[in-house]
Amino acid sequence: MPHAKTWSVALLGIEGRVVEIEADLGGGLSRVTLVGLPDAGLREAKDRVRSAVRNSGQSWPDGKITLALSPANLPKMGSGYDLGIAAAVLAAIGAVPARKLLHTILLGELALDGRIRPVRGVLPGLLAAKAAGHERAVVPTESLVEAALVDGLEVSGVTRLAELIAWLKDEADLELPAAPTAAAPAEVPDLADVVGQPEARWALEVAAAGGHHLLLTGPPGVGKSMLARRLPGLLPDLAPAESLEVTAIHSVDGSLSKSSPLVTVPPFVAPHHSISPPALIGGGTGLAAPGAISRAHRGVLFLDEACEFGNQRLDSLRTVMEEGEVRIARAKGVVCYPAQFQLVLATNPCPCAPPRETDCTCSVTTRRRYLSRLSGPLLDRVDLRVRLRPLTAISAHQSTAPEPSSTVRARVLAARDRAKHRWHEHGWLSNTEVPGPVLRRDFALPPPATAVLDRALDRGLLTARGADRCLRIAWTLADLAALPQPDTDHVTAALDFRERKTG
Template sequence: MPIGHSWSVAVLGIDGRVIEVEADLGGGLPMTKLVGLPDAGLREAKDRVRSAVRNSGQQWPGEKLTLGLSPANLPKLGSGYDLAIAVAVLAASGKVPATRLPGTVLLGELSLDGRVREVRGVLPGLLAARRAGVKRAVVPAHSLFEAALVEGVEVLGAVRLADVIAWLHGEGTLVEPKAPVETETQPVLDLADVLGQPEGRWALEVAAAGGHHLLFKGPPGIGKTMLAKRLPGLLPPLSVDEALEVTAVHSVHGSLSRTSPLVKTPPFVAPHHSVSVAALVGGGSGLAAPGLISQAHRGVLLLDEACEFAAPALESLRTALEDGEVRISRSKGSVRYPARFQLVLATNPCPCAPPRETDCTCTPAARRRYLNRLSGPLLDRVDLHVRMRPITAMNTHSDEPEPTAVVRERVLSARARAAKRWSSHGWRTNAEVPGSVLRREFALPSETTALLDRALDRGFLTARGADRCLRLSWTLADLAKDEQPTADHVAAALEFRDRGAA
């Protein structure tokens, strides 16, 4: 009995796996059966593919057809297998030669009239195919803009199933990707626009240099949000691997730009305080989609008016802040999405939030309830706690604030020092270094950490907080161009954490 073979890719989260599609003809009455753990959308593929094949000028087999997707124990979701199924059926019935199929993956949904429609997750699917040794891919023509980002794989675009059939016969050509057009980047918000706030500006520079999380607390209208929005402008551009990883998340989410698909700059995400846990972390029925924290991967997540967020949404961040990823289980499987972002919290000190704290009308109990929405375990994962003061004068020409370009040079210099120090371990920033490494391989003299030991002894600091103080002290040393932190750097790092209680 003839059997046709083709290959496609299954995407779970941003991980992919090459799938073999088999089509077996004969052995019973005319019917079509699909096996290999297909979901409801994929079970409908046999009807879509039958119409697409007929409307592409080909005859559908008039005998029993069994379609198998291997490995059979891996859930198959979505409609991206349609093109591979159609080609496998045509190869089994002898309508197309199979000479070009080995080493080629086919991705795309088929419409009833034979058009090849775009699907999500083309970029992570092709990255997985490249790791598996695949050398060629046929994708929807509308997805070429992201498929072309994968180097080492010949990418071809198909507009209709008939075009693929002609290409397999060697009688036609498929669409080749165009050279990417470099578009202008978005203008960077300048730190020179922020009046005063020397403590906040310094904390922002330290956070950018070390990849640390940051909390701004103070009256409304003093520049907390303005400072937070200028953090991405201080960060270095993404490396090639980081850019592909971030772009893969946006590909699965379906939010890639057609004009400039490769995400080269750190993303900035600022959700409204009414956001749900599923929207923030990721969720949905069947298989979870990436949430806002994964869309902020390698970038900045700003929670403005942080105390207005629901407690479950805030607490859902804790695991991601520690692990740099989220793992979500749903009925159709578990997925992993990267979520290594810099968290910036901005909050007022009380519900009424007057310009001057002396005008506050809140009771002490109301203030406590408001600030207690930021739990101790969450705040313990935030390295820099900054208490910001009201602006006292609008005239600042006597002390011109530094622009972003000047501060960014110092940040990049500090990051280069850290990257060189941790290069053998694979870390790029001080915030990524485990506390055990800082305490053993890079242990500081006891006289340098005496203040930190005293804070631990008196219960003012947790072990996690002490590790974060050590990371912060290394960042302060990098900014000062010192070989290792001094006692002053450790004291300054400890002071940044004490300010949250002020």
Template sequence: MGIATGWGVALIGVDGVPVEIEADVGAGVPDVKLLGRPDAVVNESKDRIKAALRNSGESWPRSRVTLGMSPAGLQKCGAGYDLALACVVLAAAGMVPAVRLPGMLLLGELALDGRLRAVRGVLPALLAARKAGLREAVVPESALPEAALVEGVVSRGARRLIDVIRWLRGETDELIGATRADPPARREGGDLADVVGQPEARWALEVAAAGGHHLLMVGPPGTGKTMLAQRLAGLLPELSREEAIEVTMIRSVAGLLAPDAPLARYPPFVAPHHSISLAALVGGGAGMARPGAVSSAHRGVLLADEACEFGAKHLDALRTALEDGEVRIARSLGVARFPARCQLVLATNPCPCAPPRDLDCVCSAVTRRRYFGRLSGPLLDRVDLRVRMRPVTGLTIRSGHEPEPTEMVRERVRLARLRAARRWAEHGWRCNAEVPGPALRRDFPLPRDALKILDRGLTIGAMTARGADRCLRVAWTLSDLAGAEQPDSAHVAAALQFRDRLAS
């Protein structure tokens, strides 16, 4: 009888905190005490572990067992501690050697028959373990593809608790080694060539992709708003390794990883229904918060289709996320942080009746204002590009003009993003939409002639200072698409027109 130590990880948002798990098996009345602020699920692990050991041909110590989880003030949630708790109890009772446990992360939920079940957040847990100096990990077999993404940690997979016990005893080498594989991935969504007409909206979509800007499309039903929005993600470049890990971490915590291809290769596309709850949109839930749709769209596209049908509180809750690039949710258990640097696309009808032609609208002016007023001024001020969709005519369909495919437009977007990335490289910004306004004005000033139109807009109150900064970002994107060194007055005027286009 003695004491043994192992390691688990507590997740707060996408950040992992190493948890030292101690077991003391000593003389006294047989009992089990679990210390360190365990939640109800962690408390139930005592019964799961006992049943799993019994059904694996092992026995629970007939002594007093005290289990400690440190840091003690941090709430411990979930069933991912089951494997670690079982192994440290056996080691403290002298039933398995304890020599390997102090430098090893053990993750997994135990079934009553001893099977090892997958848990959420394996990727961020292993990253936190590596940062803490742990170099070995045992995870459920189904989580091995995800674990293999972390370099510097030797990960092994197991199907059952008894496999881990025999491996710790040195009786077998049956634990499965992690092999890193990057299976070919394909982009989802259709081709831009499928969209009929709408040259202005297609150009706005290209500008949005090239600069990472938010986009609003307003028009009657059937004009291609949703089709265009669905094709925006296909215009974005492939994710870098760092970005792919960020996206994969969020999916891991949300439980959305595909077992056969865990690493996200391409920007995600998320389109929640307008009936979505506030917690599902921005994150939240009971206990420790979970990522919402805006975080699931990190480094990709978040489409709010039928935007005026969303609740006003839901849309306004996106404002801070769009500005800061992350969601911070405060709970009594701690503050959960979820990255949320995505491109927002708003698509909406101009009024409730939404006829094919504006002349056929039966809504009163008050009704139209109330409907479109669900998009608040502060939210619209953060939208860089606004475009009015026109009804598709028979002449447009029969014109014989071949629309550009996604691949051709994506190449122009790639070159524009490459120019921007080189310009902002020393500052750490990836695209024009990420550049702070003060830095843009101070370090990359434009000629006075190019700024006259913005100065006039600010003087007469036609735009806010934030709106002027966003016009400058769009102007830089337009110059990147044109291959210019810096924006001129024409680029600035075109950027300003994107903010006024709904009035045309």
């Protein structure tokens, strides 16, 4: 019986697995059987492929056609296998030679008239194909720029199934990726736009230098959102490996730019407080899709009006903030998405939130109930807490221009370089990644410097986790001051950041 095979890629989170597609032609009644744990969208592929093949000038074989996708126990989802299925059937009936299909990955969804539509996850899929030893990939033309990000893999683009057939017959060439062009720098708001708030600006600089989480509390209109949106402009650009990792997540999510897909600037994600828990953390039917926290990987997750998110959404961040990844179990398997983000929370001090505290009409119980939505375990993981005050006079700040992001960013990059040099043997890039036991054991500070932490622990004002986070903040303050290690003033300032009240 005629038999042929091609290759495609299945995605489990952002990890790809090469899938072998086999087509076997047999006798009997005309029908198509698809096996290998396909989902509903993939089961419909047999109808899409049949129409696309016929509308591309080829005949569809009579009799039974068995299509097997291996590994058989791996869930297959989506429409990206259409192109591989069509090529396998055409090779099985002898309409095209199978020589070029060897070690070639085929990705693309087929329209009924033979057009090839783009699919999600091209970058992580081709990275997995390269790691598995494949040499060539054929993708939709619209995904060609994204596919070209994978070095060491020959990629080509097709617009219609007829073009692939002509290429397999050596009758035409496929479209190759254009020469890469430098992407325009991303527009990031400048810190010079923020008037006043020196304490909050300093906290933002410390957060950027050490990768610390930040809580901004204050009445409406004092600049909480403005400060948060300017944090990505203070952070260093993504390293090449980080850039590919972030781009892979956005590829699976379907939010990549078609013209310049490579993400080089730390992403900024600011979901609305009405977001559902699966949309925030990740979820969905079948295998879970990435959520907002994964889209913010290597960047900033900003939760404005944090108290309006509710305990369920906020407390779901606690484990992720510690581990830097999220594992989501569904009926068809468990997926793991990276989620190493920098959290920025912004909240009003009470529900009425007047410009002046003296005008507040909320009772003490109401204010306490409102702020209690930020649970103690969540706040214990937030390093820096800052209270913003209303401006008393805008004209007082117009004589001296605020520092722009470029000036602050230079200090942040210098501090990060010091931290990177100190931790490079361990593989850590910032102070916030250093485990507490390492700070206390291998980089212990003199007892006089940590005496203030001992007193806070003894009085129950600080948890053991909070003490470790104070040490990380102290090291960041020392890096900004270009000192070899923190002193007593730095540890005291770090503790002051954590003891500031939110209301």
